[in-house]
Amino acid sequence: MTFPAPLTGVVPPVCTPLTPDREVDVPSLLRLIDHLVESGVHGLFVLGTSSEAAYLTDRQRRLVVETTVAQVGGRLPVLAGAIDMTTPRVLDHVASVTAAGADAVVVTAPFYTRTHPAEIARHYRLVAAASPVPVVAYDLPSGVHTKLPADVVLELAAEGVLAGLKDSSGDLAGFRDVVTGARTHPGITGFSALTGSELTVDAALALGADGAVPGLANVDPHGYVRLDRLCRAGDRDGARAEQERLCTLFGMVRVADPARMGASSSAIGAFKAALHLRGVIDCPVTAEPQVPLSKEEVERVREYLAAAGLL
Template structure:
């Protein structure tokens, strides 16, 4: 389908259901997509951080993109993460996404090697020039160790290299600088600014963001769709109440014992446990080498769901 310009609304980063032996659970993935569509989301982002893209081999990535694009069949735009260390590897993923029928790709700055802003800009220009799809920059400094500055992002947007930004930097001042810059500059049109911060969606939309990419949206897509509608409709009180309910629900990401697992294992494990408890996916396993939640921790996820009215 033709990608909206700008892309707006709720675009969750779709979790990747797995079997106990770490294969893609296609049937559960299809049910998850149906769950998100029924929840009223505006697009889907596969192979992002909440999709465990960093853990998936290329054959798994291909299955995910092909399955989701085929099942959605043009109902919603599908963005695919083309996330890898450097340009040539990213281009391989981008071409595969294009061949599968994705509507756009999401790309971080290069990582592992140390890069200069000029090299980051060159990276995005090369990918955009060779892949044939709209490119969304993914600002994720906690993982790639480079912050995408507002001047860099806005410059690439003005020249047509970038179609949008997915900001997971946690830097609200820098995020606002991009929003204001995109609004003020006369040489930028149709550029989409999306926040990846589940807990401050109301604030980001009030700043002028176009939409949200919430990992927690896998668990409660209808909640984020309501929040977006309240914010766009100017109903600040209902937006505040809905945002606060989602903030409480987000507490599930901390159920994992930090003495035996990392934050990724805890958060992604909680999202998948919640989807399992809601009957959306068959198995809550996360990709190796992440540590699985215990039965007691899964039970605590259930309490968060019950408190949010989701069980």
């Protein structure tokens, strides 16, 4: 199953606000959804990396999707991650998130053990056969230790197995192969090529990407909507300036001391600290066992927001 037309524009990967005892903070999630929708974004992606999906229980995942779908009320498409180690477990997530109302599912390659391209293709074919909604591939080699080959993505797109790709590989040349192939292949229609990079959205759109799924769009959705509009209007200088402003703001993900926490703790912690400082969410905690930012690191996030005019 594919999209009737490519999904385009800015599709933020929505953070999951948590209470101090690490339950889903539904009131904060509702405010975050409104914050994003009112900025003019073109869709929402829940249960991805920025959503801390890997840390959430199945019950919490279902609650996030149900809450988001109900609050959006059909105004925008809601994509939901169905991310797990093996095909049977992914199929369980597909059934859960689609029953909760997701308009599409986003699926990585299997992980834990390394998989062959033929096994990856089989995985997506089995998922698509069981899914009542379009399937978007999620290229996340940093998380699943496998890079999705462009030829496999295009083959599955031509079969109607994949409706799109969220590329978080950092391989712009490889992403270009998919974008070009999807545009020129006579059997591919309605395919959405989306970059997951915060830093090269202007470049990705220039080479033909359909849209972007940047985690920083939680913090500054207006900036990414503005960037998307400038790119589509052909205003290269304006787009470059906006992209460079966002690149500077993205520096907040490096405020933490790498000697005491990982890059994911630092990035997600910074996004949540920023949302808390902006009054969008009540509590900036991240899921266990991620390490929280210190008061000094939160103050540095505040400085980034102030410099960007977001406070």
